[in-house]
Amino acid sequence: MExxxxxxxxxxxxxxxxxxxxxxxxxxxxRRRLVRGGRGRVMALLLCLGLTAAxxxxxxxxxxxxxxxxxxxxxxxxxKSWWVGDIPVSGSLLTYWSQDTMKxxxxxxxxxxxxxxxxxxxxxVYQKMDQLYQGKMYFPxxxxxxxxxxxxxxxxxxxxxxxxxxxxxxxxxGIFQYETISCINCTxxxxxxxxxxCESSVQWETAVQGLLLYINNWHKQDTNMSTTPAFxxxxxxxxxxxxxxxxxxxxTASECLTQx
Numbered sequence: 001m002e003x004x005x006x007x008x009x010x011x012x013x014x015x016x017x018x019x020x021x022x023x024x025x026x027x028x029x030x031r032r033r034l035v036r037g038g039r040g041r042v043m044a045l046l047l048c049l050g051l052t053a054a055x056x057x058x059x060x061x062x063x064x065x066x067x068x069x070x071x072x073x074x075x076x077x078x079x080k081s082w083w084v085g086d087i088p089v090s091g092s093l094l095t096y097w098s099q100d101t102m103k104x105x106x107x108x109x110x111x112x113x114x115x116x117x118x119x120x121x122x123x124x125v126y127q128k129m130d131q132l133y134q135g136k137m138y139f140p141x142x143x144x145x146x147x148x149x150x151x152x153x154x155x156x157x158x159x160x161x162x163x164x165x166x167x168x169x170x171x172x173x174g175i176f177q178y179e180t181i182s183c184i185n186c187t188x189x190x191x192x193x194x195x196x197x198c199e200s201s202v203q204w205e206t207a208v209q210g211l212l213l214y215i216n217n218w219h220k221q222d223t224n225m226s227t228t229p230a231f232x233x234x235x236x237x238x239x240x241x242x243x244x245x246x247x248x249x250x251x252t253a254s255e256c257l258t259q260x
Contacts, residue, residue, distance in 0.1 A: 060118075060154065086140060105162075107163075112182055114161075125150060170197075172197060
């Protein structure tokens with residue numbers, strides 16, 4: 001058997017972290033080479049986890065306690081399993097938690113969540129993770145399996161939180177907006193929607209007038225009239241698209257909306 005190279009490489013996202021292993025001296029046993037090389041790769045991976053953490057973006061990453069919590073989880077991952085093979089697997093799950101969350105959301109609407117709901121999701125995830133970390137050493141395979149389960153539950157919680165806010169928004173009468181955080185870059189944002197929950201014809205007329213005013217203000221900023229407000233992008237809203245806006249009246253807008 002050939003001696004392991006003096007410097008192996010552990011892949012870290014798109015780059016690499018060097019110094020993964022230590023060369024075995026001539027005459028060393030195969031077991032010694034494997035143990036020393038394995039420890040080196042684990043240490044290099046843990047270094048990678050710290051270096052790439054700051055690059056992560058995702059809904060949970062936007063919570064104020066995310067960095068502190070996941071820093072603790074990453075630095076204690078090597079104490080959670082009897083089997084050394086669980087360490088890199090679990091470490092990778094924690095490192096790419098945010099990126100993988102964005103990949104798994106599969107939403108047809110922007111990933112924007114209210115601060116209140118983000119706090120609820122974050123607290124639920126931290127509670128599950130803290131309980132998992134209270135245990136001592138787990139049998140092989142158990143710890144990464146539990147991490148995956150928490151990850152999947154977190155994805156569902158975020159999906160539900162974003163969709164529920166949209167549904168609540170549309171239960172209003174007319175134009176309504178609420179403040180959110182963008183899960184992509186953690187910046188403040190807001191969601192605008194048009195609600196149909198009007199209790200009288202007077203309320204409905206006021207709602208449609210508000211929509212017309214919103215569209216007019218929108219196109220004062222878009223002088224080419226080439227785009228439509230995102231919440232009106234729908235096959236049923238073709239009458240509200242730019243080519244028809246010049247002749248849009250309260251009556252035609254109301255008719256368009258009631259056909260939706």
